Amino acid sequence: MADKEPLFARVALIGIGLIGSSLARAIRSKGLAGEIVVQTRRAETLRRAEELGLGDRYEADATEAVKGADLVVLSIPVGACGAVAAEIGPHLQKGAILTDVGSTKGTVVSDVAPYVPEGVHFIPGHPIAGTEHSGPDAGFASLFEGRWTILTPPPGADPAAITKLTEFWTACGSKVDTMDPDHHDRVLAIVSHLPHIIAYNIVGTADDLEAVSKSEVIKYSASGFRDFTRLAASDPTMWRDVCLSNRDAILEMLGRFSEDLASLQRAIRWGDGDKLFDMFTRTRAVRRSIIEAGQEVDAPDFGRHPEIARIKAEDGD
């Protein structure tokens, strides 16, 4: 690594949560930057990032952090991107690439673009990777491996900048797609936003029951419920912002979901066994495809059973 020129001379990471700190670790382990500058507003988080040795320099002030950086990554809740862009815009270096990792792209584009100066390449991005944990301790270098990152370059974006950012994500282990922001937001509404909202909702419903105690829900959760709690343990600020900023696509998906659920509910009420069997059969194929595409582990029960997890790990899967 040492004798190879890094991809970027200086990367400024604005925000150092799960994604930011995973990026810091990946950049370090792959030697992708001459210098990593870590910025976050909360003093406690910045101190923790320093303890973890995530960067080469630590800044509380975003304008200081971005000075002289040839890559700036916003890894903050999407609702905060506009204000941060307004703050750092005048301090961005000519020729720098400005990107983000937000789960919605339409509002990020409209919030951030007005503050991007001439000569800075703004190329929004979204790595489709994560866990239910947040904060600088939660990150790990292999988070992006085998996952997809979607870039949504605006019309007329510099092809060289797109190529360089693609190279960066590829070096982090990710596969890269490009699409327009609206399509991104519609795709994510179904594959990510709706599942999280449904998960939050069902956990809330269970928590409210009078006839079934909380301790019963917890004891017997292995029968299905616990799978939803992983998503429902995700960062509330991030998900509030996602709901607010991808409202239209989410409402459309919620409408379709509720319509389908009403139909399923009717089949249950009227005892339509054939319809239920058909509905419960077609969905198996989807899971097989996900496993074949390498986006899921094929261990039963996600390999939760210690015995199976151990065998899998020894096999090197």
Added chain:
Amino acid sequence: MADKEPLFARVALIGIGLIGSSLARAIRSKGLAGEIVVQTRRAETLRRAEELGLGDRYEADATEAVKGADLVVLSIPVGACGAVAAEIGPHLQKGAILTDVGSTKGTVVSDVAPYVPEGVHFIPGHPIAGTEHSGPDAGFASLFEGRWTILTPPPGADPAAITKLTEFWTACGSKVDTMDPDHHDRVLAIVSHLPHIIAYNIVGTADDLEAVSKSEVIKYSASGFRDFTRLAASDPTMWRDVCLSNRDAILEMLGRFSEDLASLQRAIRWGDGDKLFDMFTRTRAVRRSIIEAGQEVDAPDFGRHPEIARIKAEDGD
């Protein structure tokens, strides 16, 4: 093991799918039966059970299988229990325990009880354990370890028989609770049936979209969607029967879920960020409780990341 009297002289396993075959393996490894008789109607499945060496004897005819057995376990879809009980009833040995592993208890009691002869102890049961896989190959001996089994003994059931069945499940690694069938069905409606129905439904909704392709759903599924596909890959016959036999409790839970979802949807439509934040915050505590209760792994992303899974396995978690 060899010099210790087994708990049962002869166990007849009626059905040899995920649960039946896991029981066969657990019984064998713990030495809980003098003889294991495996019965299933499908010739192919019976042959496979024999290849796997799951029993000591293999029968296609249930009436033959139960003769002389002091424990008979029905591990078949709940919808099939009544007909099988009618068939085997006259052949059950006096003093035998008859139990099942069905996910609903109310209809099993009403379907099976009329065929249970005087002197046979009918004690319905439900191990809260499983994976998304089915068939005799899917089972494993440790499936019940650390999980709960709920028994729903009818009023006046023989205490000695309850104790013996409790001992049996405990020896299989399970913890045992007893409750009445109606309460069981209500608890399971929220912790298991509703999650499965919701998962089937969302996978169906995604599969129907015109604006987002199937390949996009699959590629980007790691962002939330894939967690639902595990449940939605479960056995369709089993889940059809669950829906038909626990209709009232499921409809009640679906009603509550939809009501809550409508309220959440309204908060999204009107941009009520504070309400969304509150809803998304309270659900984290539920997950923490499930992990503390040992009903969930605490690895991020269910330990799907190979690097983390390996570290966890080495730690012996």
